[in-house]
Amino acid sequence: MTAAACVLCDTPGGRLVFEALDYRVIHADEAGFPAFYRVVWRAHAREFTDLSAAERMRCMDAVAVVEQCLRAHLSPDKINLAALGNAVPHLHWHVIARFASDSHFPGSVWAGAVRERVAAQELAIAGKLPAIEHDIVQQLLALRSH
Amino acid sequence: MTAAACVLCDTPGGRLVFEALDYRVIHADEAGFPAFYRVVWRAHAREFTDLSAAERMRCMDAVAVVEQCLRAHLSPDKINLAALGNAVPHLHWHVIARFASDSHFPGSVWAGAVRERVAAQELAIAGKLPAIEHDIVQQLLALRSH
Numbered sequence: 352m353t354a355a356a357c358v359l360c361d362t363p364g365g366r367l368v369f370e371a372l373d374y375r376v377i378h379a380d381e382a383g384f385p386a387f388y389r390v391v392w393r394a395h396a397r398e399f400t401d402l403s404a405a406e407r408m409r410c411m412d413a414v415a416v417v418e419q420c421l422r423a424h425l426s427p428d429k430i431n432l433a434a435l436g437n438a439v440p441h442l443h444w445h446v447i448a449r450f451a452s453d454s455h456f457p458g459s460v461w462a463g464a465v466r467e468r469v470a471a472q473e474l475a476i477a478g479k480l481p482a483i484e485h486d487i488v489q490q491l492l493a494l495r496s497h
Numbered sequence: 498m499t500a501a502a503c504v505l506c507d508t509p510g511g512r513l514v515f516e517a518l519d520y521r522v523i524h525a526d527e528a529g530f531p532a533f534y535r536v537v538w539r540a541h542a543r544e545f546t547d548l549s550a551a552e553r554m555r556c557m558d559a560v561a562v563v564e565q566c567l568r569a570h571l572s573p574d575k576i577n578l579a580a581l582g583n584a585v586p587h588l589h590w591h592v593i594a595r596f597a598s599d600s601h602f603p604g605s606v607w608a609g610a611v612r613e614r615v616a617a618q619e620l621a622i623a624g625k626l627p628a629i630e631h632d633i634v635q636q637l638l639a640l641r642s643h
Contacts, residue, residue, distance in 0.1 A: 400565045433579035437603035457583035459607035
């Protein structure tokens with residue numbers, strides 16, 4: 352199912368990391384948050400409960416893999432998960448590694464900045480993305496073969 | 498498992514709607530958002546992936562029930578789901594019915610207001626909470642008996 356003029360039906364929505372039959376994982380290019388991924392459901396589902404129970408489980412298993420890989424490589428102060436979709440009502444899960452020193456912590460990434468960004472920290476995180484994404488791909492491939 | 502000085506270990510964190518063995522559902526008293534619930538994991542888990550796969554499924558099944566009941570009674574413009582926990586790192590899922598006319602839409606509830614609140618709309622929503630919560634309880638009891 353696709354929808355006319357939906358940016359997540361028409362485009363990947365970010366740099367593609369992994370593509371499964373019913374979802375994909377992308378890296379989101381969000382200033383100040385280098386470790387920001389999204390699990391995007393392939394079909395144009397508006398709400399989480401538009402998915403069947405089995406689909407919800409597959410979706411959240413993917414979210415959990417991304418979260419776990421971020422934790423393993425970055426030891427973030429917190430992971431933030433969210434499915435909002437007010438602007439783009441096509442199911443996508445934000446999976447964001449948060450650090451106490453990032454520009455918005457402890458606020459959400461959707462609130463205002465509370466301090467300056469630290470370029471050196473962002474670069475250090477960005478340098479770990481290839482290893483993180485290698486693990487994401489391997490673990491999602493392993494999920495699929497179950 | 499409980500943690501010292503954790504508000505979600507020490508208090509319900511809102512008006513209790515349902516209590517299961519490993520989670521509870523509360524109504525959150527958040528100004529401007531009358532249909533704002535939380536699924537709070539009982540144990541002091543910091544991150545979603547601190548739960549086992551089976552626990553994650555039980556947790557998200559509860560989130561889905563709350564979402565579905567909000568949709569059935571309120572036909573919101575969007576449901577927002579989030580597990581952030583930057584301030585209170587004890588796993589809790591926000592489940593929020595959003596309306597195009599609410600004070601923050603299409604922004605997140607954690608961003609700034611973009612328009613005035615509409616008391617009449619908030620009251621109309623609040624009037625439906627008893628029926629919503631009746632359904633939440635019935636459906637969560639049904640889940641538990643599976």
